[in-house]
Amino acid sequence: MKLRISLIFYVIFLSAGLQAQERYPVSWNYNNQSFTEFVTLAEARLPVRFFYKDEWISDLVLADYRGCKNLSCILENLFRGRSLFYTIDENGNVIITKDFAMVVRDKTQKEERKFVANSAYTDSLEKLRKTEILYLEIGKRADANLPGNVVVSGYITDSETGEALPGVTVFIQRLSAGAVTNANGYYSVSLPRGSHLIQFSFIGMRETKVNLRLNGPGEMNLNMKSVLIPLKETVVTADRNVVLQRFETGVEKISVPSLKMLPAFLGEPDLIKNLLLVTGVQSIGEGAAGFNVRGGSADQNLILLNGAPVYNTSHFFGFFSAVNSDIIKDVTLYKGGMPARFGGRISSVLDIATTDGNKKEFSGNAGISPVTAHVMVEGPLIKDTLSYLLAGRATYSNWLFGIIDSYNLKNSKASFYDLNGKLTYNPDRNNRLDLSAYISHDMFGFVTNTIYNYNNRILGINWKHFYNSRFFSLFSLNNSFYRYDIEQNDIPSEEYILTYKINTTSLKGDFNLYRGLHELNFGIEMIYNSLLPGSYMPASDSSIFMPHMIERERDLEGAIYLDEKFKITEYLSVNAGVRFSSFFLFGPRTQYLYDPNFSKSSSTITDTIFYTSGQLITKYGGLEPRASVNLRIADNSSVKVNYNRTRQYIHLLTNSTSISPTDTWKMCDNYLKPEIGDQYAIGYYQMLFRKKVETSVELYYKDIRNMIDFKGGTSLAMLRNIEQDLINVRGKAYGIELSLKKTEGKFRYNIGYTYARTFVKSTGKFRDDVINEGKWYPANWDKPNDLVITMNYLFSRRISFSANYTYSTGRPITYPLSKYKFNDIMLIHYSERNKYRIPYYSRLDISLKINGNLKIKTIAHPYWTVSLYNALARANVYSVYFVKRYDNIRGYQLSVFGTAIPSVTFGFDF
């Protein structure tokens, strides 16, 4: 497929009529006059003023344009074939532009002026784009001398796909002022009247500059053009200043190009692994599903795929992320300041948006790595209006089992696939509808005894409607379904299948209103959850297994929120919001009551309550205040302070060190209280070396109430009255995160160091409910020192080298202290929970990416990625465990990767 260079086009509405051009008769002889002479005369004799750049017109000489007796006729003739364009507004301003034209339309405006994209001239522009500087005037010339600042705002979109571009930096160097576009591509800046050079920059997009003459408030929309597509991932552009502009502390944008640039395990770029390079994000170990953000447990992360929650986030038990990195458009991780529109999880929100299909032409890519193959196609169904995107990924890893010399493994099998689809419908500028679907499946069979099946299914409809350019709404309806089935055939007469299901449907209405320096976001969210905590069914007719089911749980969650961003001055902005969330659990349900003087167990049940269908069992709710203040203390530094509270009504039941595939989600009930998290954070951000290097220091403290843990030794399977096995714990976490980032130039790097501690303590009264005598002890994921270095060097446009290095303290572990024999079985008495640590973790990965060719007009753009995972070949300890061998206890350490793992990936874009 050929790549079309579509250009930045950019046109204005001015509140003048086209007929205005006929108003200026030219009565003098202009033949052989230089353009400068002509302008001098015209400005003297006519009520007009000219605006242009001297170098454009320096050699222009007027001829005798027969019959031309007015200004527009002369200019028309003069500029013909010279790629110069002009426009004359109602006030007599003659604006000359090069390489693009402004169209003046008759449109009645009240106070504000509007500039809206128009494609009329794009074709002629295509050949000519050299300069990126555009000239533009907003507002009435007459207002130019009024005092005070005025607001300029607008939307930035990708000229190629028509998608809104979030995270574009809008920057005015001279004033050190600027803004960043929000999720909808909207920005707003307050500037003094006068001339400004405004830069628009975004990774992967060609930087655009606008020379703006600002007379009054108005709107300026821009289409940005991406740089050459095949090299999307090695483009050198900047998003400096972003960090200074953002309100919240602890918000991380994961750039998709950089995600693909880093060395990947088995050649598979992976979102979650990339997240682990962010300061404050850790995981328990290699191949562990889930991640921990600022001391939160792994179930406290809300992972949203196009707005719908994803329950199972990994394939292969954590070795691969469930979301295909090919179709990720934008990823934002909120580890600190969570906007009020998000809720439901305490620690973080990972907001993943997938790309829209290409509206202009068919394109795609495909690739293979040692274990997976992936393909993606996209294109328009109706050009510029309706587009589709389909992506799929599947593994063919079974051959790996075959080559292993083990009876058990040879007969094992494992596979996964995931599919993504998206339809985007853009009937007009004010409406945008998209329909997205995601399906993933994992299967794993160990010999023939146990077969695991995991399924994720997410469907979503989003409708974005602009009431006017400053007010829009986003309605979304989505459904996320996750189930797993475990078939157990150990005892032939008692084969059974354990099924777990969770089904979440949510309806959300989100409204955004921009009023100059204010940005108001409010909305309402309703969530209905239905979950089957476990059903055990006989797997065959001959099985005598008794079918039984843990009662379904149904609940309704509702939330309303309001969030206001206000730039008080160029240097001080505040963001304050509040969310009110509520939770209602409904019957039918059987609930046991327990003797309050004892730990809950089957022997302390005092009564049983039966709730009928639809009867309210319990409800929770409360306010979740969120606030942040951003103070620019200098041109290149800022301080941010942040507080937020969040509530979580769902818990992941896990009694293993890491999230395991058999863990289940459970709603709050009479005994399981909602988790409440409070986070206080402060950050200092400083740009160095002409704003090329970004540094930051962030400090946080977090308090988490109502977390859960398990009584020692309880297993999850077959649990019916889970409250009997749970204990209540409280968490606290604090840390300091330092980062140093250079995101442009040939050599780019990112160094992050975190010192963070996370502690938990049991809050129960009874002996069974207490861990470590009720003292604070390190959480499973407490790894105080964490250093991450990533670097990337571009040798040429075809070859890039990247590396990343990770060091972290070993995770806490419980060691055996003494042993005893009980009924001839050797048993171990363990130390206090998490008193010891496994050895430290250290890993270096390197990769080299080679692009096959850089020509735009070829069928496909192939690329090779050669990577070496764990280049130091260090056998990092993943786990330490103790086994009885005869009558002795032996300690062993396990390493997932004992050696360096090379891989070669081949792929092509077409």
Next chain:
Amino acid sequence: MRYFIVILFFLILVSGCVSEYIPGLKENEEMLVVEGMISDQPGESTVNIYKTLPIWTRDFRTDVENCKVWITDDLGNEDLLRMVKTGTYVTDSAAFRGIPGRIYTLHFTAKVNGGLHTYESIPMKMIPVPPIDTIYFEKRDYTYQGIPTEGCQIYLDTHDPSDLCKFYRWDYSETWEFRLPFDVVKNRICWASEISKEIMIRNNSIITKDRILGYPLKLIENPVDRLSVKYSILVNQYSMNEDEYYYWERLKNSAEQVGGLYDIIPSTIPGNVFCMDDNLERVLGYFSVSSVASKRIFIKKDFTGRNGLYDLCLSDTLKITTNMPDTIPGLRGCFWMIYDYSYLVPPYVILTKRNVCGDCTSRGTNVKPDYWDEDK
């Protein structure tokens, strides 16, 4: 099952990425352990009281002596136990025998850290256990080192018409006859015994019928020794209440699957005995109150498979052509004769250094168990 997943991935990605690990631990915590069970069977019921030992030592227990141990029941009876050897306390078999339906409590006093502490179990009800219906086996074919081999899977069936017993525990004791493949050894025919080392429990409240069919008791994977002549297994079936079931389940979970990322976090499992004087002192072990039913079966059948046990006997031999071992001073006790070719010319014998090749009593007893011919 979680364990397997982890193992699998280790093996895929690295073969042999497991290495020994010895943590540099200085800490040692001595804990009191109670191992007690009273049953409805005639004879003595035993309660052992001992302390844990540091993890890397070879021994297993330091017994606690001079405890006063007694059992009370819900009818107010009190039975004192006497110490038969250090740390072992038994009931008077003439005066005490458990009765299903009664509730028993264990009490004892022991000197801990210089002070005399009193300990007490929670009251435990004795639940009747049904008899074992059958124990049977099935041949299992598999390939061992490329050679077709037959294994033996032993199953158990039971049913409870009264529907009272919902929680079962089993243990077993295996005995097998084996013969050394050499003619002239000192002891050729012996009987080896082993007792079960894994926790076998069963929650029957999740089964439709009040019966258990085909509970897999034991898989004998290498048939050549256990199944070479004759094999016998004695299975004991115990009743439990729910509390005890969960104790064993947690014990099993933490004893059998610990350490992997998907395994449960290891922790010490508290039992049903508590210190009455010190809330913080924890006591390990359990006081069980069970009905017991037992059954024995014999297996005498041909199982194919290669016997690799004695492969090393011949590779480590000494050929003596002139002198008999008896004539070499000091040789006996270090070498065992397995072949005698002293009638050949030149005469020689084959000796082995390994006592398992030359003397079967190194692995068992040469006294035939009294029940050995019960199946005939």
